[in-house]
Amino acid sequence: MSEKKLIRVRDVMKHKYDLVDGLSTVRQVLDMMQHVETKCVIVDKRHEDDEYGIVVLADIARHVLAANKSPDRVSIYEVMTKPAVTVSPNMNIRHASALFARLGLSRAPVVNGEGEIIGIVSHTDMVLKGLMQLY
Numbered sequence: 001m002s003e004k005k006l007i008r009v010r011d012v013m014k015h016k017y018d019l020v021d022g023l024s025t026v027r028q029v030l031d032m033m034q035h036v037e038t039k040c041v042i043v044d045k046r047h048e049d050d051e052y053g054i055v056v057l058a059d060i061a062r063h064v065l066a067a068n069k070s071p072d073r074v075s076i077y078e079v080m081t082k083p084a085v086t087v088s089p090n091m092n093i094r095h096a097s098a099l100f101a102r103l104g105l106s107r108a109p110v111v112n113g114e115g116e117i118i119g120i121v122s123h124t125d126m127v128l129k130g131l132m133q134l135y
Contacts (some may be wrong), residue, residue, distance in 0.1 A: 005134050009096050010089035012129040013110045013119035019044050022053065022077035026064050029055070029076050038120045040107055043080045051083035052117065056106060086111040089118060093126045 018041040020029050029041055043053030055076055063079040064071055086109045087096050100106070100123055107122035 007093045007130040007133055008089065009087055009091045009093060009110055009121050009126075010119075012093060012125045013089070013121040014038055014125065015119045017042055017109070017117065017120045019117070020076060022046065022075065022080065024076050026060055026071035026074045026076060026079065030060070030071065038107070039122070040120065041076070042084065042109055042117060042120075043076060043082065052086070052109060053077065053080035053082035054084035054107075054109065055080045058106070084109055086117075087121060088112075093130045096121065097123065097126050 014035070014037070016035045017038050018029075018033050018035050020032070020041045020043055022043045024032075033041060040054055040056040043055060045052055059079045059081070060071075063069070064074050085099075085103060085105060087099070089110050089112060096108075100108070105123075107120055109117045110119040110121050112118050
C-alpha cells in the first residue's frame with residue numbers, strides 16, 4: 001500500500017500580499033498594488049474586533065468595469081467580500097481545495113493561530129505547486 005503525501009497550505013502559499021484600507025478608492029488600490037501575482041488585496045480590519053475583507057480582481061471587473069463606474073468614485077469596501085474566508089497554514093491542500101470548490105472561492109488569506117494574515121493561497125498555487133508532489 002502506498003503512503004499518501006501530505007501537502008499543507010503553508011507549503012504552497014504566497015507569503016507576500018497587499019493590505020489596504022477599506023476607504024481607499026479602487027484606483028488608489030490598483031495604483032499601490034505591489035504583488036499583482038496574488039490577483040487580490042486584503043482589506044484591513046478597522047479595529048481589533050473587526051474582520052478582514054478580500055477583493056479579487058474579478059470583483060473589480062464585475063462591480064466597477066462592467067458596471068461602467070469610475071475607479072475614482074468607488075471605495076474598495078464597496079466591492080469587498082467581508083468577512084474573508086480564511087484557511088490555516090496547517091490545512092491539507094486537498095481540504096482547502098474542497099472548501100474552495102464548495103464556496104466558489106479562487107483564493108483565501110492564510111491566517112495563523114493568533115489571527116494574523118501570513119499569506120495568500122489560491123487554487124492555482126495548490127495545483128501548480130502541490131498536485132504534482134502528491135502523485
